[in-house]
Amino acid sequence: MRIGVTRNMVYVAPRQRGYKGRGRHPSKRPNLGNLLMNRAMQPALEQHEHDTMAAFEQLLDHVADRFNHG
Numbered sequence: 084m085r086i087g088v089t090r091n092m093v094y095v096a097p098r099q100r101g102y103k104g105r106g107r108h109p110s111k112r113p114n115l116g117n118l119l120m121n122r123a124m125q126p127a128l129e130q131h132e133h134d135t136m137a138a139f140e141q142l143l144d145h146v147a148d149r150f151n152h153g
Contacts, residue, residue: 095124
C-alpha cells in the first residue's frame with residue numbers, strides 16, 4: 084500500500100496496479116477495492132480502534148487548545 088497526500092486529502096492506494104509482462108497491459112481487478120477493504124483495512128481498523136480513537140481525541144484536544152489560546 085502507498086499513502087499519498089494532496090492539499091485537500093490523504094489517500095491510501097495499492098502500490099502496484101497490475102502486472103507487466105509479455106507485452107500485456109496491466110490486468111484490471113474490479114474486486115480489488117472490496118477485497119482490500121473487507122480482508123485488510125476493516126479488520127485492521129477494528130483491531131486498532133481504541134488506539135485510533137485515542138489519537139484522534141488527542142489531536143482534537145490539541146487543536147482546541149491552540150484555538151483557545153490564540
